Amino acid sequence: MNIIIIGPGAMGLLWYHHIGQLFNKNPEYHKSQLHLLSSKSFPLTHEDLSNREQDYCFTDQHNQTHHNSIHYAQIKNIEQADIILLCVKSFQISSALKNIVNHLNKNSVIILSHNGMGTVAELPTEIEKDHAVYTLLTTHGCLRSAPFCITHTGVGSSDLGLLLGASNATQQQSLTQLLNTALPDVNFQTNIKQKQWLKLAINCVINPLTAINNLENGQINNAKYQTSITLLLNEIIAVASAEGVQFDLHELKQRIKEVAQATAKNCSSMRCDILAKRRSEIDYINGYIHHLGITHGIATPENTMLWQTVKNLESEY
Structure with missing residues (x-):
């Protein structure tokens, strides 16, 4: 081997x-x-x-x-x-x-x-x-x-x-x-596609929110971020459905809450990249949702906003 x-x-x-x-x-x-x-x-x-x-x-x-x-x-x-x-x-x-x-x-x-x-x-x-x-x-x-x-x-x-x-x-x-x-x-x-989309959904929430707001993972469970999380997930669920992958909003929110709790003190990879002034993977996370949304004619304003915000942070260095 x-x-x-x-x-x-x-x-x-x-x-x-x-x-x-x-x-x-x-x-x-x-x-x-x-x-x-x-x-x-x-x-x-x-x-x-x-x-x-x-x-x-x-x-x-x-x-x-x-x-x-x-x-x-x-x-x-x-x-x-x-x-x-x-x-x-x-x-x-x-x-x-x-x-x-x-x-x-x-x-x-x-x-x-x-x-x-x-x-x-x-x-x-x-x-x-x-x-x-x-x-x-x-x-x-x-x-x-x-x-x-x-x-x-x-x-x-x-x-x-x-x-x-x-x-x-x-x-x-x-x-x-x-x-x-x-x-x-x-x-x-x-059926690895379902697993890929689940990980993508989790990353679409935890990575940009922690990077933009300079948070540890567990802090995204604070009440102030829940509206944004719901908007993000509704867009992801719509795009995933167009790709043949089905999610339940309540189950997805619960899963993300559990991951954030389990990694509460961790620094997400995207937050680490932004703090170190490196290019992040945002184009393949929320940016991926943005481009697929265009392909399927599905509006993704919350994902698009986070994608562009992280790109703007990167452009500063």
Whole structure:
């Protein structure tokens, strides 16, 4: 088993650590290899990266800190990869795959792990034609406090599902078992679209409201934000229905309330981006609802307003 993780951020290193521990401790995987790629690796060359030294630190749920080495991928590793796991921002997915697509073998599996929706339409045509493409949705909380230094802030679960291409039950079971053994719980979903839309709806509420108002996640449960949340969700429910996905408003509001409570002290990824003056994923979250609303002739003024407000914040830097 040869795996390459693209993205040295919080989620990339979370999976890098846990898959690395699985490979190191389980004799079944003693010949397996795990490598990392970052944006600094592009454009790819045949440079020998084996001597490039880089450690990462990982603080687990028991407040135990682990220091381990990162092994950077070379072209030969990409050519031999069984799994490419992309843990980058949604707007980086297409360019990352374009940088490696000519080096992939046709049996390799692509797994996308990011917030928002809309990246599938941007994939290189060779990816859709030659590879099975999965999505991995996770509720684990992870915070990057410094480059190559992360803390696992909340135990969650993950859902895996097929987006594009041909696969079979054996492949699906194998991938699910591998990921679940490394970082449980991972469940395979035959209807991943419903799960994607649920995560999108949650992100459409928690991310922009916390980013714009500089809030911790739990603060969106305050009474002053409930009108905005209801407006957002009614628009999302209408657009989702046009896409063949059904939600109940009461159940959706309750789910978002529970997520906000469970992650009450967390800083959302979008709030972290705004505070750090980085580009956020708003185009693939509320912006995705805005554009789909236009496609289906459905007005989305509340989602559009939040999308434009976050874009305005980004434009200031």
